[in-house]
Amino acid sequence: MRISNRKRVLVTGGAGFLGSHLCERLLSEGCDVLSVDNFYSGTRDNIAHLFANPRFELIRHDITFPLYIEVDEIYNLACPASPIHYQRDPVQTTKTSVHGAINMLGLAKRTKARILQASTSEVYGDPEVHPQPEGYWGRVNPIGIRSCYDEGKRCAETLFFDYHRQHGLEVKVVRIFNTYGPRMHPNDGRVVSNFIVQALRGEDITIYGDGSQTRSFCYVSDLIDGFVRMMASEPVLTGPLNMGNPVEYTILELAESILGLVGGRSRLVFKPLPQDDPRQRKPDISLASTALRWEPQVSLPDGLSATVAYFRGLLDL
Numbered sequence: 432m433r434i435s436n437r438k439r440v441l442v443t444g445g446a447g448f449l450g451s452h453l454c455e456r457l458l459s460e461g462c463d464v465l466s467v468d469n470f471y472s473g474t475r476d477n478i479a480h481l482f483a484n485p486r487f488e489l490i491r492h493d494i495t496f497p498l499y500i501e502v503d504e505i506y507n508l509a510c511p512a513s514p515i516h517y518q519r520d521p522v523q524t525t526k527t528s529v530h531g532a533i534n535m536l537g538l539a540k541r542t543k544a545r546i547l548q549a550s551t552s553e554v555y556g557d558p559e560v561h562p563q564p565e566g567y568w569g570r571v572n573p574i575g576i577r578s579c580y581d582e583g584k585r586c587a588e589t590l591f592f593d594y595h596r597q598h599g600l601e602v603k604v605v606r607i608f609n610t611y612g613p614r615m616h617p618n619d620g621r622v623v624s625n626f627i628v629q630a631l632r633g634e635d636i637t638i639y640g641d642g643s644q645t646r647s648f649c650y651v652s653d654l655i656d657g658f659v660r661m662m663a664s665e666p667v668l669t670g671p672l673n674m675g676n677p678v679e680y681t682i683l684e685l686a687e688s689i690l691g692l693v694g695g696r697s698r699l700v701f702k703p704l705p706q707d708d709p710r711q712r713k714p715d716i717s718l719a720s721t722a723l724r725w726e727p728q729v730s731l732p733d734g735l736s737a738t739v740a741y742f743r744g745l746l747d748l
């Protein structure tokens with residue numbers, strides 16, 4: 432028998448960068464939050480400040496194994512997101528996306544929960560359409576070093592839409608473009624955390640390639656707001672739906688902005704470009720903007736300042 436009327440929300444990957452911010456937001460809205468994580472790339476530290484809240488629960492669990500709990504909504508975020516982390520154990524990465532999706536969709540089916548998938552702009556691969564609208568099918572190498580992540584996420588999307596068509600599940604698929612902010616892992620190799628940590632330590636800033644490749648950077652609070660709006664939207668809005676900041680920067684411009692903020696004596700050094708590194712990436716967010724009235728609010732300088740302050744505290748610099 433159900434005693435409380437509060438919504439019980441499961442966040443897989445709840446101890447990770449995005450998951451920890453999402454747990455915080457859901458608690459602030461009065462939900463009961465169950466965070467499931469196997470700590471592959473996340474840490475208890477990211478959510479330690481939530482332990483005192485009686486509406487928060489942490490379960491150590493690997494979503495490649497079935498999970499039997501009772502929930503009303505599921506945000507499926509579990510999956511390492513940085514190339515260094517997802518390439519460390521590529522087989523586990525694919526399993527997390529594919530077996531994990533099957534398990535979480537099975538849970539959603541049994542509990543009749545609405546389920547949101549954290550998909551990625553990587554489903555577009557190295558795109559030849561720019562900016563990328565949701566209708567673009569992508570250009571992904573199926574056998575490269577990024578494939579465990581890209582193809583795993585593509586297969587997860589397939590599973591979400593098949594469960595929707597075959598079993599009538601209420602699904603929401605969000606394709607996230609590069610997102611940054613406090614609680615990114617300092618050693619995860621992603622460009623924003625790498626450059627900030629290098630600049631704060633006075634080390635060389637490592638530009639891969641000539642730095643002319645582009646990315647669009649979304650601040651974490653904007654993305655979390657989009658997640659919550661998407662989950663609350665009409666059932667007919669399944670996605671896939673792009674979420675990210677459409678303002679595009681070259682990697683060189685990003686390095687210069689971070690150096691400008693941090694100051695110090697770091698030099699820019701150029702290293703080989705990793706295999707299959709996309710040349711350009713920028714979301715077309717027309718769908719999110721019309722269907723959810725969602726647009727990013729935080730500018731890159733403001734978001735970077737908050738992120739620099741976080742890493743300064745973390746590294747004690």
Ligand code: NAD
Nearest residue numbers: 444446447448449469470471472473493494509510512610
């Ligand atoms: P993250 O690595 O900080 O968080 C992922 C979390 O999932 C970690 O806490 C990790 O321990 C956990 N996890 C991994 N495998 C698991 C498993 N088998 N069972 C249970 N927990 C597991 O990454 P993030 O940046 O917070 O990304 C969260 C989600 O958003 C991921 O699915 C990622 O693919 C997606 N995403 C993120 C970005 C971004 O820019 N941050 C971009 C596109 C997509």
Ligand code: UDP
Nearest residue numbers: 609620621622623625637638639644682708
């Ligand atoms: N990058 C870089 N130096 C670094 C880390 C990353 O020049 O120290 C580049 C990387 O090659 C890519 C871009 O920055 O072109 C974004 O990399 P990230 O790993 O953050 O995300 P993704 O490639 O998945 O978008």
